[in-house]
Amino acid sequence: MVAENTTQPISLTLRVWRQAGPNEPGAFVEYRSANLNPAMSFLEMLDVVNDELTIKGEEPIAFAHDCREGICGTCSCTINGKPHGPGTGIATCQLYVRSFRDGDVVTVEPFRARAFPVIKDLITDRSAFDKIQAAGGFITARTGSAPDANATPVPKPDADLAMDAASCISCGACVAACKNASAMLFVAAKVSHLGLLPQGQAERDRRVLAMVRTMDELGFGNCTNYYECSAACPKLISHDFIARMNRDYLKAMFRSSLSPESASGAGGGA
Amino acid sequence: MAKLESKVPSGPLADKWRKHKSEIKLVNPANKRKYEVIVVGAGLAGSSAASSLADLGYRVKCFVFHDSPRRAHSIAAQGGINAAKNYQNDGDSVYRLFYDTIKGGDYRSREANVHRLAEVSVNIIDQCVAQGVPFAREYGGLLANRSFGGAQVSRTFYARGQTGQQLLLGAYSALMRTVGAGTVQLFPQSEMLDLVIVDGQAKGIIVRNLVTGEIQRHAADSVVLATGGYGNVFNLSTYARGSNATAIWRAYKRGACFANPCYTQIHPTCIPVSGDYQSKLTLMSESLRNDGRIWVPKQAADRLKNPNEIPEDQRDYYLERMYPAFGNLCPRDIASRAAKRVCDEGRGVGTSGLGVYLDFSDAISRLGEAGVRERYGNLFDIYHEITAENAYQVPMRIFPAVHYTMGGLWVDYNLMSNVPGLFVLGEANFSDHGANRLGASALMQGLADGYFVIPYTIGDYLATQRPGSRPSVEGAAFGEAEANVTAITRRLLENRGREPVSHFHKRLGKILWEFCGMARNRAGLEQALQQIPALREEFWQNVRVPGSADSLNQSLEQAGRVADFLELGELLCLDALTREESCGGHFREEHQHPDGECKRDDEAFMHAAAWEYQGAGQKPLRNVEPLAYEFVKPSTRSYK
Ligand SMILES: Cc1cc2nc3c(=O)[nH]c(=O)nc-3n(C[C@H](O)[C@H](O)[C@H](O)COP(=O)(O)OP(=O)(O)OC[C@H]3O[C@@H](n4cnc5c(N)ncnc54)[C@H](O)[C@@H]3O)c2cc1C
Ligand code: SF4
Numbered sequence A: 001m002v003a004e005n006t007t008q009p010i011s012l013t014l015r016v017w018r019q020a021g022p023n024e025p026g027a028f029v030e031y032r033s034a035n036l037n038p039a040m041s042f043l044e045m046l047d048v049v050n051d052e053l054t055i056k057g058e059e060p061i062a063f064a065h066d067c068r069e070g071i072c073g074t075c076s077c078t079i080n081g082k083p084h085g086p087g088t089g090i091a092t093c094q095l096y097v098r099s100f101r102d103g104d105v106v107t108v109e110p111f112r113a114r115a116f117p118v119i120k121d122l123i124t125d126r127s128a129f130d131k132i133q134a135a136g137g138f139i140t141a142r143t144g145s146a147p148d149a150n151a152t153p154v155p156k157p158d159a160d161l162a163m164d165a166a167s168c169i170s171c172g173a174c175v176a177a178c179k180n181a182s183a184m185l186f187v188a189a190k191v192s193h194l195g196l197l198p199q200g201q202a203e204r205d206r207r208v209l210a211m212v213r214t215m216d217e218l219g220f221g222n223c224t225n226y227y228e229c230s231a232a233c234p235k236l237i238s239h240d241f242i243a244r245m246n247r248d249y250l251k252a253m254f255r256s257s258l259s260p261e262s263a264s265g266a267g268g269g270a
Numbered sequence B: 001m002a003k004l005e006s007k008v009p010s011g012p013l014a015d016k017w018r019k020h021k022s023e024i025k026l027v028n029p030a031n032k033r034k035y036e037v038i039v040v041g042a043g044l045a046g047s048s049a050a051s052s053l054a055d056l057g058y059r060v061k062c063f064v065f066h067d068s069p070r071r072a073h074s075i076a077a078q079g080g081i082n083a084a085k086n087y088q089n090d091g092d093s094v095y096r097l098f099y100d101t102i103k104g105g106d107y108r109s110r111e112a113n114v115h116r117l118a119e120v121s122v123n124i125i126d127q128c129v130a131q132g133v134p135f136a137r138e139y140g141g142l143l144a145n146r147s148f149g150g151a152q153v154s155r156t157f158y159a160r161g162q163t164g165q166q167l168l169l170g171a172y173s174a175l176m177r178t179v180g181a182g183t184v185q186l187f188p189q190s191e192m193l194d195l196v197i198v199d200g201q202a203k204g205i206i207v208r209n210l211v212t213g214e215i216q217r218h219a220a221d222s223v224v225l226a227t228g229g230y231g232n233v234f235n236l237s238t239y240a241r242g243s244n245a246t247a248i249w250r251a252y253k254r255g256a257c258f259a260n261p262c263y264t265q266i267h268p269t270c271i272p273v274s275g276d277y278q279s280k281l282t283l284m285s286e287s288l289r290n291d292g293r294i295w296v297p298k299q300a301a302d303r304l305k306n307p308n309e310i311p312e313d314q315r316d317y318y319l320e321r322m323y324p325a326f327g328n329l330c331p332r333d334i335a336s337r338a339a340k341r342v343c344d345e346g347r348g349v350g351t352s353g354l355g356v357y358l359d360f361s362d363a364i365s366r367l368g369e370a371g372v373r374e375r376y377g378n379l380f381d382i383y384h385e386i387t388a389e390n391a392y393q394v395p396m397r398i399f400p401a402v403h404y405t406m407g408g409l410w411v412d413y414n415l416m417s418n419v420p421g422l423f424v425l426g427e428a429n430f431s432d433h434g435a436n437r438l439g440a441s442a443l444m445q446g447l448a449d450g451y452f453v454i455p456y457t458i459g460d461y462l463a464t465q466r467p468g469s470r471p472s473v474e475g476a477a478f479g480e481a482e483a484n485v486t487a488i489t490r491r492l493l494e495n496r497g498r499e500p501v502s503h504f505h506k507r508l509g510k511i512l513w514e515f516c517g518m519a520r521n522r523a524g525l526e527q528a529l530q531q532i533p534a535l536r537e538e539f540w541q542n543v544r545v546p547g548s549a550d551s552l553n554q555s556l557e558q559a560g561r562v563a564d565f566l567e568l569g570e571l572l573c574l575d576a577l578t579r580e581e582s583c584g585g586h587f588r589e590e591h592q593h594p595d596g597e598c599k600r601d602d603e604a605f606m607h608a609a610a611w612e613y614q615g616a617g618q619k620p621l622r623n624v625e626p627l628a629y630e631f632v633k634p635s636t637r638s639y640k
């Protein structure tokens, strides 16, 4: 995958999706990018292309980025058909030019999904994720009301598994990778993180019902077990969490059918 | 001249906060919903403040330039968060955390604020655990700790290498709960571009919707800024690319004092620059210094040799040599300056000559490769990803990089600036870290400010404001501020220059790094004070900002931020020039002890310098808040 210590500059041809706005038609435009240092990151290459475009008097390519170290979840390009590009367990910003060979043609598109409309060029609107979180992705704990942190021991395996789930960076690659554009891996990661902890039990049923319902309302597809999601995930979140969420969901449905109270009022919090 | 009243309560240090809380004015619960508070920023400080204020009953509007509050720069913190829980029974206490923080800051912070920070640190951990933050645990299920940043006790809580993300997800989940409940109104992709002052008080902001370009006016009874640090003034730093100073800078231009801008922190262990295209510098966690040994060749001639072929007696483990007691674990400012010194001597490694080795071969012989992998595997992976080098076989190359800014808007004990109604939290204020911040204490401060300080202190101000007296956005002050924003935007877009914004940002960064970086001197600072205004002028003549104002335009966003950095950079140098002493991260070569350590001048400079804007082209006014040390006796920091 990664060629070690290549130092010869290389040239690439980029086919980049350009779209002026949400309701404008988009198309691929080709740019030749020459004399690239293999040690530069993929996004730094786009910076250089953009500076050249600016100098030529053209509009630079809009692309989302911020931390540039794989944790904020902002960067979101589909590269050669794969969300976040070649490589395993990395976000777009952690991809380096040395992953490509001199002369390669590289196709760069936004994350594509019905629930993530394009805003401009490579930038999409992922606010649907925030809406799912607002529906139930929390433990209600008003500031100042918490007991001592060591009052409730959490078995280490549970805490570790919760941490595995919590490492999701909300990038949306799982949605873009899924042919149904399902958000199941993202939602499962959130539901499992909180549901694995003792603190998360009080709202466990209500949380999973509300988050799944909101996910469905926002136009994400269903999960039909292709598991492309985990393969594209920069944090390698396991699809086992989807099975865990499905179990939680069924239990919660069952319990809510017995007591209508616990399922109603979801979406907001007290 | 601004009035700088610290409002530190009287009485014994340990009682001040408790006493203040019981004496401070309260807002009648039935009236709380009649007050509207604007919170700008939703990093640790902003999101904790917004949700806590909403839970108290205030109506909150929260603005972020990010597309989701979960993406704030706080997300990137790796190492951990301090708290004086003393869960390890190793003698930690509120006083010890207070003392370490004051000393680490080289006696340039306010005693009462730092003590309060140490006091509420314990509540932060409780709050975070209740929200489901998955901190590391021991087999018995209780919380684990580690020692961090050279502390002699284990008081740092952590969540793998993602402490910042996990704490922010906790605060973000609380924020989204209040958004879902309708008590916080969230405005993502909305950048504050001006502060509106009505009758001398902060009563609103002007915002640009970054997607549609629409300029909006928002009024409130009080404005809270939690917009993070300004380290990107140096261009290259460990900050996220989008981090910027615009909110605090434009508040400064509306009268809020900017305190100690020259106090910047340079972190010793980052991956060195590899080329001119470089956009950011990646931090390698400080924890690596627990087991890695730092060295350069004794002879400059060896600097490009294969390090594994340089014999032991030809290596200079300079930190161990210079600081035998603390060795590789000495504080950040000291380790960074030492690295600069050996590179200045021509002994820096790597093609640029700006690097030192961080070597794990001893640790590997002691713990085995598997042992090292277990402790630091993910960091070695990151290093490999970026450099394509295998640090199990060749030593890492590291170099210092800009990492944090201790300076920021001046605030009193209530975290209110000198502009009534304007509060400033988190890295954006100047309050708690003096001239140098210790590891794992920024996360602590952000959450302390947001969860446990502002919910009390904002009431003290709001109780003086008549409910319903919020001004209308139709007022003259709003009109004038909006016109100011529109004029800046138009000027940028209509400029017919030739160079992209990045060109100027890079040049500014180089000037600051060279003359106002790890070591500063009068001649250099004076030169920078010539070069920066000239660069600024060139920017306004020659910058090219493509696109339009009425849609998403990243060039325009960047241009506005860099225009502000070009002004702030000058203030940074002016502050550094005026502070004729060395303290913490501010090292003036003229003021050092014979062994090269910081030489403070407590007689002349035991104060915060709070700069007050006097209009374009005018020299700002330097106000001073004396720092009275009532409870600890300032001494010379020694880590030998
Ligand atoms: C790589 C790295 C690692 C670190 N590790 C540690 C660590 O281990 N321990 C520790 O204690 N500290 C650490 N720090 C420092 C710490 O992370 C930060 O100081 C802290 O998180 C800052 O939080 P904040 O809430 O003040 O600001 P930020 O998290 O920077 O949030 C700023 C917010 O303001 C918004 N904003 C800014 N300007 C505007 C505007 N004009 N209009 C609208 N919104 C705006 C942004 O959208 C964002 O929401 C680290 C820092 C870095 C760079
Ligand atoms: S589950 Fe993985 S791919 Fe999906 S949003 Fe989270 S980090 Fe991204």
Ligand code: FES
Pocket (backbone or CB within 6 Å): A064, A065, A066, A067, A068, A069, A070, A071, A072, A073, A074, A075, A091, A092, A093, A094
């Ligand atoms: S830019 Fe933050 S994850 Fe890529």
